[in-house]
Amino acid sequence: MIAFPNIKINLGLSITEKRPDGYHNLETVFYPVALEDALEIRTSPDTDRKFTLYQHGMEIAGKPEDNLVVKAYLLMDKEFHLPPVEIHLYKHIPSGAGLGGGSSDAAFMLKLLNNHYQLGVSEEQLEVYAATLGADCAFFIKNRPTFAEGIGNIFSPVDLSLSGYQIMIIKPDVFVSTREAFANIRPHHPEYPVKEVIRRPVAEWKDTLINDFEASVFPQHPIIGDIKKELYHHGAIYASMSGSGSSVFGLFTPDTLLPEIDWGTDTFCFTGTLK
Numbered sequence: 519m520i521a522f523p524n525i526k527i528n529l530g531l532s533i534t535e536k537r538p539d540g541y542h543n544l545e546t547v548f549y550p551v552a553l554e555d556a557l558e559i560r561t562s563p564d565t566d567r568k569f570t571l572y573q574h575g576m577e578i579a580g581k582p583e584d585n586l587v588v589k590a591y592l593l594m595d596k597e598f599h600l601p602p603v604e605i606h607l608y609k610h611i612p613s614g615a616g617l618g619g620g621s622s623d624a625a626f627m628l629k630l631l632n633n634h635y636q637l638g639v640s641e642e643q644l645e646v647y648a649a650t651l652g653a654d655c656a657f658f659i660k661n662r663p664t665f666a667e668g669i670g671n672i673f674s675p676v677d678l679s680l681s682g683y684q685i686m687i688i689k690p691d692v693f694v695s696t697r698e699a700f701a702n703i704r705p706h707h708p709e710y711p712v713k714e715v716i717r718r719p720v721a722e723w724k725d726t727l728i729n730d731f732e733a734s735v736f737p738q739h740p741i742i743g744d745i746k747k748e749l750y751h752h753g754a755i756y757a758s759m760s761g762s763g764s765s766v767f768g769l770f771t772p773d774t775l776l777p778e779i780d781w782g783t784d785t786f787c788f789t790g791t792l793k
């Protein structure tokens with residue numbers, strides 16, 4: 519059985535307070551974008567090992583057992599004593615990008631196993647499992663635009679459709695550690711609450727839909743701020759870093775002719791249309 523884990527972008531990202539457990543409470547809108555990996559599982563005839571991971575496409579640091587798709591399998595195996603599996607993961611989503619690629623792979627693995635082995639686990643319970651794998655994971659279970667609070671796993675509906683808007687996602691050859699980004703940030707009550715700003719027209723978001731990480735990440739990696747400026751210079755109606763970075767996305771109205779921009783050879787570029 520095969521699935522295509524997609525990414526998320528963050529529309530606004532307010533880090534509101536540091537929690538006793540060391541994590542941070544935040545407010546954001548997660549929006550799915552069809553930049554995808556491919557993930558396939560099949561029952562393995564090789565019964566003397568629980569899993570075999572075949573990785574294709576972009577390299578990922580770490581051993582197979584460190585991969586989030588394996589962690590997701592082992593989590594479900596503990597509960598449901600699953601057959602041994604072969605896992606094929608084709609990585610197309612860049613890592614350390616603020617796009618939730620690894621988190622999405624893990625969440626889609628939970629859904630694949632649930633469907634393939636007809637485990638009957640509810641979406642709500644899958645969200646609970648996902649949240650133990652990463653703060654970004656639970657969103658990918660329902661995988662639709664949502665307002666998120668808490669560590670990023672308390673959801674409430676959001677009345678927002680960007681369907682038809684075009685998106686450019688640019689990731690420079692810079693790795694931003696999510697942990698470090700949080701460590702360098704000063705939590706504060708948002709001046710412009712995300713939930714209110716996203717009710718306004720997209721043309722009004724530029725100076726009020728803010729990713730708090732930009733203030734600490736841009737000085738350390740000026741190239742990321744330069745990309746955001748360049749996207750506005752080329753006609754983006756809204757542009758922002760996603761998550762803790764290093765990717766930047768620009769939204770363009772449906773009728774805009776997307777610019778051809780040479781971002782340099784080491785830069786990852788994606789263009790698409792939002793659903």
Ligand SMILES: C[C@](O)(CO)[C@H](O)COP(=O)(O)OP(=O)(O)OC[C@H]1O[C@@H](n2ccc(N)nc2=O)[C@H](O)[C@@H]1O
Nearest residue numbers: 540541542621652653654655669670696697700761762
């Ligand atoms: C920044 C966002 O991308 C916004 O969507 C996410 O909050 C990050 O989610 P994520 O990459 O899944 O984060 P995790 O892998 O769970 O955590 C990595 C590290 O980031 C910090 N972290 C993460 C999420 C959060 N709400 N508060 C935190 O302080 C913690 O130090 C944690 O050890």
Ligand SMILES: Nc1ncnc2c1ncn2[C@@H]1O[C@H](COP(=O)(O)OP(=O)(O)OP(=O)(O)O)[C@@H](O)[C@H]1O
Nearest residue numbers: 585586613614615616617618619620621623654761
């Ligand atoms: N299947 C996977 N795909 C990508 N990274 C993985 C995977 N499994 C484990 N990882 C590890 O997890 C780290 C974070 O991956 P992930 O893609 O979730 O973060 P991200 O792209 O920075 O998104 P965000 O910061 O929004 O969570 C990677 O740097 C990598 O070392």
